Amino acid sequence: xxxxxxxxxxxxxxxxxxxxxRMAASEIRExxxxxxxxxxxxxxxxxxxxxxxxxxxxxxxxxxxxxASSGALQYSVSEGYQPxxxxxxxxxxxxxxxxxxxxxxxxxxxxxxxxxxGRLLLSPGDTALVTAxxxxxxxxxxxxxxxxxxxxxxxxxxxxxxxxxxxxxxxGGDVKLAYVVPSFANPTGATLSLGARxxxxxxxxxxxxxxxxxxxxxxxxxxxxxxxxxxxxEIARRGGIEHSRVVYCGTFSKVLAPGLRVGWIAGxxxxxxxxxxxKQASDLNSATINQMVMHRLAEAAFDAQADRARAHxxxxxxxxxxxxxxxxxxxxxxxxxxxxxxxxxxxPKGIDAATLLQRSLREAGVAFxxxxxxxFDGRGHNTLRLSYSLPDEAEIERGxxxxxRLL
Amino acid sequence: xxxxxxxxxxxxxxxxxxxxxRMAASEIRExxxxxxxxxxxxxxxxxxxxxxxxxxxxxxxxxxxxxASSGALQYSVSEGYQPxxxxxxxxxxxxxxxxxxxxxxxxxxxxxxxxxxGRLLLSPGDTALVTAxxxxxxxxxxxxxxxxxxxxxxxxxxxxxxxxxxxxxxxGGDVKLAYVVPSFANPTGATLSLGARxxxxxxxxxxxxxxxxxxxxxxxxxxxxxxxxxxxxEIARRGGIEHSRVVYCGTFSKVLAPGLRVGWIAGxxxxxxxxxxxKQASDLNSATINQMVMHRLAEAAFDAQADRARAHxxxxxxxxxxxxxxxxxxxxxxxxxxxxxxxxxxxPKGIDAATLLQRSLREAGVAFxxxxxxxFDGRGHNTLRLSYSLPDEAEIERGxxxxxRLL
Numbered sequence: 106x107x108x109x110x111x112x113x114x115x116x117x118x119x120x121x122x123x124x125x126x127r128m129a130a131s132e133i134r135e136x137x138x139x140x141x142x143x144x145x146x147x148x149x150x151x152x153x154x155x156x157x158x159x160x161x162x163x164x165x166x167x168x169x170x171x172x173a174s175s176g177a178l179q180y181s182v183s184e185g186y187q188p189x190x191x192x193x194x195x196x197x198x199x200x201x202x203x204x205x206x207x208x209x210x211x212x213x214x215x216x217x218x219x220x221x222x223g224r225l226l227l228s229p230g231d232t233a234l235v236t237a238x239x240x241x242x243x244x245x246x247x248x249x250x251x252x253x254x255x256x257x258x259x260x261x262x263x264x265x266x267x268x269x270x271x272x273x274x275x276x277g278g279d280v281k282l283a284y285v286v287p288s289f290a291n292p293t294g295a296t297l298s299l300g301a302r303x304x305x306x307x308x309x310x311x312x313x314x315x316x317x318x319x320x321x322x323x324x325x326x327x328x329x330x331x332x333x334x335x336x337x338x339e340i341a342r343r344g345g346i347e348h349s350r351v352v353y354c355g356t357f358s359k360v361l362a363p364g365l366r367v368g369w370i371a372g373x374x375x376x377x378x379x380x381x382x383x384k385q386a387s388d389l390n391s392a393t394i395n396q397m398v399m400h401r402l403a404e405a406a407f408d409a410q411a412d413r414a415r416a417h418x419x420x421x422x423x424x425x426x427x428x429x430x431x432x433x434x435x436x437x438x439x440x441x442x443x444x445x446x447x448x449x450x451x452x453p454k455g456i457d458a459a460t461l462l463q464r465s466l467r468e469a470g471v472a473f474x475x476x477x478x479x480x481f482d483g484r485g486h487n488t489l490r491l492s493y494s495l496p497d498e499a500e501i502e503r504g505x506x507x508x509x510r511l512l
Numbered sequence: 513x514x515x516x517x518x519x520x521x522x523x524x525x526x527x528x529x530x531x532x533x534r535m536a537a538s539e540i541r542e543x544x545x546x547x548x549x550x551x552x553x554x555x556x557x558x559x560x561x562x563x564x565x566x567x568x569x570x571x572x573x574x575x576x577x578x579x580a581s582s583g584a585l586q587y588s589v590s591e592g593y594q595p596x597x598x599x600x601x602x603x604x605x606x607x608x609x610x611x612x613x614x615x616x617x618x619x620x621x622x623x624x625x626x627x628x629x630g631r632l633l634l635s636p637g638d639t640a641l642v643t644a645x646x647x648x649x650x651x652x653x654x655x656x657x658x659x660x661x662x663x664x665x666x667x668x669x670x671x672x673x674x675x676x677x678x679x680x681x682x683x684g685g686d687v688k689l690a691y692v693v694p695s696f697a698n699p700t701g702a703t704l705s706l707g708a709r710x711x712x713x714x715x716x717x718x719x720x721x722x723x724x725x726x727x728x729x730x731x732x733x734x735x736x737x738x739x740x741x742x743x744x745x746e747i748a749r750r751g752g753i754e755h756s757r758v759v760y761c762g763t764f765s766k767v768l769a770p771g772l773r774v775g776w777i778a779g780x781x782x783x784x785x786x787x788x789x790x791k792q793a794s795d796l797n798s799a800t801i802n803q804m805v806m807h808r809l810a811e812a813a814f815d816a817q818a819d820r821a822r823a824h825x826x827x828x829x830x831x832x833x834x835x836x837x838x839x840x841x842x843x844x845x846x847x848x849x850x851x852x853x854x855x856x857x858x859x860p861k862g863i864d865a866a867t868l869l870q871r872s873l874r875e876a877g878v879a880f881x882x883x884x885x886x887x888f889d890g891r892g893h894n895t896l897r898l899s900y901s902l903p904d905e906a907e908i909e910r911g912x913x914x915x916x917r918l919l
Contacts, residue, residue, distance in 0.1 A: 136806065150587075152586065153586075154693035155583065156581040156585050158582045158585040158586070160578055160585065162583060164574070164575055164578045164579070167571070167574035167575070168571055168574070168575065170566055170569070170619070171571045175563075175565045175567050176562065176567040176771075177771055178567065178570060178769035178770070179559065179560075179562050179565070179770060180557075180559050180765075180770045181771065191579075209522040212795075213798075213799075214795055214796060215619065216793075216794070216795050217794060217795040218795045220795070224656065229905070242796070245792065245793040246793050246794070248793070249631065249790070249793060251787065338642070358587075362586070362587070363587045364583075364584055364585040364586050364587065364800035364801050365799055365801060366795060366796075366797070366798065366799040383656070385648070386623075386627060386652040386653050386655070386656060387624060387627045387794075388619075388620035388621055388623050388624040388627070389773075391620075391773065391774040392620075392799050392802055393773075394771050394772060394802070395770035395799050395802065403908055411671070422658070483766070489696075507604060
């Protein structure tokens with residue numbers, strides 16, 4: 106993207122684009138491209154393994170929806186393709202969230218869901234509560250609204266609700282939302298305990314704020330019983346989705362395929378109505394044909410694909426944990442994810458992961474994401490994220506051995 | 513969308529969604545759904561005729577890209593699919609705009625282009641210059657940034673640049689952009705003369721503001737030589753796209769198909785870099801598979817489809833103009849579009865088009881869009897938009913005769 110660019114000043118820089126600076130933090134994402142070059146053994150990109158994609162089913166589904174009517178190529182309603190919204194409502198029901206299609210709006214992946222919610226809920230100077238580290242894309246999605254961030258400690262909170270509210274007010278705004286990835290989080294792979302989930306709901310209740318539940322990896326549990334979603338717990342407390350402070354962001358990207366860009370938000374109808382207007386103003390509707398195809402894929406293959414993905418990523422996680430165990434020197438620690446695509450490594454204090462990445466790329470052709478990118482306040486220099494979704498057993502062994510040698 | 517909804521107050525309304533109110537104007541778009549019901553003869557929706565969609569070509573293209581690699585189902589770069597950006601750059605070259613792929617960012621239709629540009633350029637209280645009437649979707653896209661609007665009079669301006677700047681400053685902001693649909697505009701069907709185009713560039717130069725050129729209908733000229741785009745004129749003045757104040761928003765929606773949601777922005781590289789970061793934060797990337805398919809469709813069928821569309825819509829425009837001529841009473845006037853999908857009707861003063869619509873739906877089952885929706889300041893009660901893209905000759909005859917009878 107930045108190749109071959111004339112080094113000239115542009116009229117756009119200072120004068121027109123006064124809002125552009127806040128986007129600059131996003132440049133860190135460029136890193137993900139640099140390190141995902143051919144020839145590089147990458148633990149960087151948090152993307153699903155294309156070997157799992159239902160290619161034949163997708164081919165059949167595109168042919169079928171184009172055979173049935175030309176409507177697949179036409180504009181469609183902003184809230185999304187009705188049969189897909191019905192499927193999602195039924196899916197949410199299996200997760201303990203009773204709702205109907207009017208509680209669902211289709212988005213271009215859950216990234217768009219986060220951006221819409223940030224835009225709806227945050228004004229400049231307001232406070233968003235996030236974990237540190239948290240999903241980089243969420244920080245980017247919210248940052249266009251220029252919030253202040255404050256840190257959630259879901260497992261061991263020493264902060265009172267009042268302390269959050271007071272800090273927000275002295276910064277000139279209010280606490281407007283909390284954002285969490287409760288299961289198999291990006292970037293840590295960590296899963297919130299039931300107690301932590303309940304305490305988050307308590308906090309949201311006392312502050313009277315919405316919680317954005319990012320469930321991107323929720324279907325990728327490797328073992329054990331699933332924990333209830335925040336939304337399911339909130340509905341149990343408050344009697345129904347219409348009273349839920351939790352907004353649920355789901356996606357087909359990790360179970361079926363991300364290239365169609367189909368995700369959703371589940372929430373109370375008053376919220377969904379607002380979001381549909383934002384959707385309309387933002388891109389009219391998500392690609393009609395992809396919604397119709399995703400509906401067919403979900404009907405035919407969601408459960409089987411989720412099973413395949415769980416088995417596939419569990420194997421890779423096992424290889425990664427074994428390799429870390431085998432090779433890493435004392436003083437290096439890591440998470441043991443019960444699902445999802447990521448493990449999180451903490452290096453001894455004083456070792457800088459960004460510097461390690463430079464050496465690792467140069468000397469071993471191995472890539473990962475330095476952890477600092479996932480902190481809103483620039484902490485975490487001695488941490489890094491490893492994605493095990495793409496490399497095979499031999500690559501994991503070689504890559505982790507190389508990293509360990511460099512340490 | 514608003515069906516079956518409990519009439520209960522929601523926590524989201526007053527407290528959380530303090531930004532939501534500005535979206536309320538968008539509710540007018542709901543009208544377009546109401547009037548596009550089966551059984552209603554509709555001149556309302558500004559959508560292409562699905563009879564023109566390249567369904568067989570699309571079927572072949574989806575099969576081909578899914579046959580070639582599973583990459584079509586994967587995430588991809590935020591700036592867009594490189595071969596498609598190259599095709600677009602070459603297409604822009606045929607329109608007198610020399611540029612390369614680094615001047616292009618792919619968006620989800622040109623609606624997303626407008627929303628991104630509004631978000632990048634406008635802060636609350638800033639002024640956006642628009643014609644009155646103008647494209648409703650642009651007002652919605654910009655309104656999330658809470659601008660003030662001021663009116664462009666491109667054909668017969670009696671306003672000095674200073675008068676715009678002064679008005680903006682006394683309203684507490686600056687003039688930050690001008691937005692126009694120079695050719696076959698939505699909603700009027702009007703096309704700016706060469707003189708008006710040059711005067712717009714003069715104005716933008718004196719105010720030192722960007723012009724957003726919405727070229728959604730530019731390929732749908734029915735007769736005569738195309739006028740140069742604003743961007744081509746600006747490049748001729750200023751020596752290259754890197755110095756252009758004009759930003760060009762293009763789309764495949766009107767020539768190929770809108771259901772894939774593929775449009776683009778062409779601009780100087782500094783701007784495109786900013787927009788790529790906004791794209792990344794907003795939805796990561798437009799659907800990979802649709803970009804690959806659109807590239808194949810554009811390569812194979814763009815010119816032939818544009819020819820088909822021009823012939824098709826010209827015929828319908830002719831039917832519409834003939835029917836208006838035949839039936840409309842004295843005192844009713846209308847535009848004679850040289851391209852695009854719309855004609856604009858002005859009723860005698862005192863006749864309210866919204867009231868007429870209610871009667872027309874009830875008594876004749878005929879729909880159109882009352883013109884007031886397209887004015888930022890609520891003028892235009894005695895105007896209406898007729899889209900001739902969908903009804904056939906007999907329907908046009910019957911619909912216009914019915915409207916005329918009601919008048």
